[in-house]
Amino acid sequence: MKIVITGALGHIGSRLIRELPSFFPEAEIVLIDNLATQRYCSLFHLPERASFRFIEADVVTADLDPILSGADAVIHLAAIADPAESFRKSRLVEAVNVRGTERVARACLRAQSPMLFASTTSLYGKASSPYADSKRKGEAVLQRLRGQGLRFVILRFGTVFGVSPGMRFSTAVNKFCWQAALRQPVTVWRAALNQKRPYLDLGDAVGSIGFAMKRGLFDGTLYDVVTTNTDVAAVLEILRNLSPRICVECVEANGMDPSSYEVSSRRLLSKGFRFQGDLRSGMAEIVRLLQSASPQNPLSFPPSVVAEGKLQRESEAETDPRLREDDSCEMGPKHPS
Numbered sequence: 217m218k219i220v221i222t223g224a225l226g227h228i229g230s231r232l233i234r235e236l237p238s239f240f241p242e243a244e245i246v247l248i249d250n251l252a253t254q255r256y257c258s259l260f261h262l263p264e265r266a267s268f269r270f271i272e273a274d275v276v277t278a279d280l281d282p283i284l285s286g287a288d289a290v291i292h293l294a295a296i297a298d299p300a301e302s303f304r305k306s307r308l309v310e311a312v313n314v315r316g317t318e319r320v321a322r323a324c325l326r327a328q329s330p331m332l333f334a335s336t337t338s339l340y341g342k343a344s345s346p347y348a349d350s351k352r353k354g355e356a357v358l359q360r361l362r363g364q365g366l367r368f369v370i371l372r373f374g375t376v377f378g379v380s381p382g383m384r385f386s387t388a389v390n391k392f393c394w395q396a397a398l399r400q401p402v403t404v405w406r407a408a409l410n411q412k413r414p415y416l417d418l419g420d421a422v423g424s425i426g427f428a429m430k431r432g433l434f435d436g437t438l439y440d441v442v443t444t445n446t447d448v449a450a451v452l453e454i455l456r457n458l459s460p461r462i463c464v465e466c467v468e469a470n471g472m473d474p475s476s477y478e479v480s481s482r483r484l485l486s487k488g489f490r491f492q493g494d495l496r497s498g499m500a501e502i503v504r505l506l507q508s509a510s511p512q513n514p515l516s517f518p519p520s521v522v523a524e525g526k527l528q529r530e531s532e533a534e535t536d537p538r539l540r541e542d543d544s545c546e547m548g549p550k551h552p553s
C-alpha cells in the first residue's frame with residue numbers, strides 16, 4: 217500500500233506520519249513538503265517499522281504524476297495555514313491553497329487515487345479571511361472534479377491543539393500555553409471572551425484521518441471534526457488551573473470574527489468514530505512540554521517585561537488577587553484557524 221501525504225512535515229502531518237503506521241503497518245508512506253516552514257525536525261526519529269520516503273517538492277510547481285503514481289490514497293495537508301498571516305500573503309494563499317489543491321486533485325484523478333482534504337471549521341464563522349476563502353474554493357474544486365470521477369473526503373477541522381514534532385503556536389490554545397510558559401502576558405481579544413469556537417485535539421485529528429482512510433469514506437462527503445466547542449474564558453480557566461500565575465492582557469482586535477458558533481461532529485460520529493482527546497489533558501501536555509523552557513518559577517514575570525509597561529496590572533494584582541481572575545478576554549492579534 218502506498219500513501220502520499222502533502223504538507224507532511226507540518227503541525228498535523230508530523231504527528232500523523234508517526235501514527236499512520238499503526239493504521240497501515242505495511243504502507244509505504246511518501247512525504248511531500250516544500251520546507252517553506254523549515255520543519256526539518258519533523259523528519260527526525262521516524263518510527264523504524266514503517267517505510268518512509270521524503271520528497272522536497274512544491275505542490276504548486278512539482279510534477280506530481282510520478283509521485284502519486286500507484287498511490288492508494290493521498291492526504292492533502294499542504295497549505296498556508298495561518299488565517300491572520302493570510303491577509304499579508306493573499307496571493308501565496310491563493311496559489312498554494314487553491315491552485316495547489318486543484319493540482320493535487322487533478323493528479324489524484326489521473327492516478328485514480330482517492331484524496332483526503334483538510335479543510336476548516338473557520339468556514340462557519342461570519343468574518344472572512346483569504347485563508348477561509350481559499351479553503352472554500354479548495355472544497356469547490358473537489359466538488360467540481362467529482363463529476364469527472366474524483367473520489368475524495370473533506371474533513372473540516374476545528375482549531376487544533378496539541379503536541380507534535382513540527383508543532384506550531386499560532387493557533388489559540390497552543391499560543392496561550394506558549395505565552396504562559398514563556399512568562400509573557402496571555403494576549404486575548406477583549407470582545408471574544410464568551411464566544412464559543414470549535415477546537416480539535418491533535419490526536420483526534422490524526423485519528424479521524426486514519427479512520428476515514430480505513431473506512432474508505434471517499435464518497436465526496438464533508439465531515440466536521442471537533443473535539444469540543446468552548447469559549448476562551450473556559451480555555452483560560454484551564455490554563456489558570458495548570459499555571460496559577462498567568463497574566464492576561466486584553467487587546468482590541470480589528471476585523472475579528474464577531475460570531476460565536478458551535479460545530480457538531482454528528483456525521484462522523486454516526487460512522488462510528490470516537491473522540492478521545494479533551495482540552496484539559498491536551499493543554500496539560502503542552503504546558504508540561506513547555507515547562508522546560510522556563511523551569512524556574514515559570515509564571516512569574518521578568519522585570520524587563522514589567523518595565524516595558526506591558527503588564528500594568530502586574531503590581532495591582534499583587535495586592536488584589538481578584539484581578540487575576542477577572543481580567544481575561546480572548547485571543548490576541550493573531551486569530552486562530
Ligand SMILES: NC(=O)c1ccc[n+]([C@@H]2O[C@H](COP(=O)([O-])OP(=O)(O)OC[C@H]3O[C@@H](n4cnc5c(N)ncnc54)[C@H](O)[C@@H]3O)[C@@H](O)[C@H]2O)c1
Nearest residue numbers: 223225226227228250252253274275294295297334373376
Ligand atoms: N492546525 C489547525 O488548527 C488547522 C485547523 C483546520 C484546518 N487545518 C488544515 O490542516 C492542514 C495542515 O495544517 P497544519 O496545522 O499542519 O499546518 P502547518 O503550516 O503546520 O503545515 C503545513 C505544511 O505544508 C507545507 N507547505 C506549505 N506550502 C507548501 C507547498 N506549496 N508545497 C508543499 N508543501 C507546502 C509547509 O512547509 C508545512 O510543513 C492545512 O491544510 C490546514 O489548513 C489546520
